[in-house]
Amino acid sequence: MLVGQKPRRRRLGRESVAAGAKAVAGLIGIFALWQVLVVVLDPPEFLLVGPISAFAELLERPGYFASNTFITLQEALAGFALGTALGVLCGAALHYSTTVRSFLYPALIAIDTIPKVALAPLFIVWFGFGFESKAFVAMAIAFFPLVINTYDGLRSVPHELQELARINKASRWKKMTKIEFIYAIPAIFSGAKISISLAVGGAVVGEFIAGSQGLGYVILLANSQVDLPSMFAAFIVLAVIALALFFIVDRAGRKLFPWKNHSR
Structure with missing residues (x-):
């Protein structure tokens, strides 16, 4: 096994490098x-500018964009962490409790259909104009994919494994931790990859509504001044952040459930 693992790891490493190179080539294209x-x-500069102008703006004011990027990144990560914790717990509650599922699942679907931009002013009223309101907007957007994916992942545990646990008289806790959640990890991380990108967008939405800093504020300020280079520079930074966080979560998932990669 140990001898066979090294070539497999090298192959997976080469595949990751190749995938990264293709992604970079796609962005350059x-x-x-x-x-x-x-x-x-x-076109006139007040309608559209090219990436050269946007990158020139980034190079001209690196500190300005870096400081605002750090604010948005903090809000997004806080919202993602809260959304992940609550989403996994809520998805597990839906799976393990028929009563919770009967009452909560339809309500969650109904709430999910509400545009999150409409919920942002409510969080501003509840939590004020500071960091917390933006983090909770990001949480609200990141929450739902994790609920659904956790619930679906736990439901998809094969009947054979359930029967094996019953035959071996496994306790409810061991069955949950040793079989069901282990089997559901790929689905949970699939939801997390979606949620991390949505959390970045949620933080920006919060900054749109009531922000005095962050990339959302940069975009609003650039819009009021018809400063398209700054606006597109912020767009590029947001895309890079979302893409980087997506690949970080994806990499973490590959480390936690390597058997899924080996089975390909």
Whole structure:
């Protein structure tokens, strides 16, 4: 087993590097196409600017963008952490309690259909204009994918494993921790990969409603001044943040359930 694991790990490492290289090549291609369109169409600067102008703005004011990026990143990570904890707990409650599922599941679906932008002012009223309100907006958006994926992951445990636990007279706690949640980990991390990107968007939504700092505020300020280079620079930073966090969560998931990668 130990001898076979090394080539497998090297193969998975090469696959990860190749996937990363393709992603970078794709981004470079998008930026190149964007710049070519701007050069060919030559639109006014108040309508569209190219990535060169956006990157020039980033290089001209690195401290300004870095400080606001740090604020948005803190809000997004706090919202993601809260959303993950509550989402997993709520998904588990839906699975293990018929009563909770009967009453809570329809309500969650109904709440999920409400645009989260509409909920943002409510969080501002409850938690004020500071860090907390933006974090709770991010949490509200990141919460639902984890609820659904946790619930679906726990429901998808094969009947054979359930029967094996019954035959071996496993306790409810051991059955939950040794079989059900282990089997549900891939589904939970699939939801987490969606939620981490949504949390970044949620933090920006909160900054749109009541922000005096952060990338959402940068975008609003640039919009009021018709400063498209700053606006597109903020868009690029947000995309990089969301992409980086997505790959971090994906990497963590691969470390926690390597058997899924080996079975491919």
